[in-house]
Amino acid sequence: MTDQTSQASDDLAPDSRAPEAQANGFATVREARRNELAEDYVELIADLIHQYGEARPVDIAERFGVRAPTVTKTLNRLAREGLITREKYRSVFLTEAGRTLAQECRRRHEIVLRFLIRLGLDPETAERDAEGIEHHVSEQTLALFESYANRP
Numbered sequence: 001m002t003d004q005t006s007q008a009s010d011d012l013a014p015d016s017r018a019p020e021a022q023a024n025g026f027a028t029v030r031e032a033r034r035n036e037l038a039e040d041y042v043e044l045i046a047d048l049i050h051q052y053g054e055a056r057p058v059d060i061a062e063r064f065g066v067r068a069p070t071v072t073k074t075l076n077r078l079a080r081e082g083l084i085t086r087e088k089y090r091s092v093f094l095t096e097a098g099r100t101l102a103q104e105c106r107r108r109h110e111i112v113l114r115f116l117i118r119l120g121l122d123p124e125t126a127e128r129d130a131e132g133i134e135h136h137v138s139e140q141t142l143a144l145f146e147s148y149a150n151r152p
Helices: 003-011 019-052 057-064 068-080 096-118 123-133 139-149
Strands: 084-086 092-094
Touching (some): 019 057, 019 068, 019 092, 019 096, 068 084, 092 096, 096 139
Antiparallel strands (some): 084 092
């Protein structure tokens, strides 16, 4: 083993948390991943409705870079979860729960985006990175991000 490889191995300390705490951490991440798709969809639907007055499945597919069947499957899930209303071959609209979730996602996204830009990240990279971070950051961490982003 080279000195560099040995040093890298030494820097990787094992996770010293209790098994229950480790399991809780992984469960939190799995839940965030499960919710991430729904959050992205309601946020995009809200943006499309704001911009065009409606959100069509074809526009959703184009924006996400996926095929129509993928959008249909996800929209069916969102309808079952009470986040959207839709009829076959019609536009998609957010329910009150969907609007609330979209507003919360937008708030989180804006805080993370401002924080990353405040750190010095260029706006394009910050926008791309905020898209992932917003789903996984805790409220406690988000509050710290906001505090830092709002500093004079």
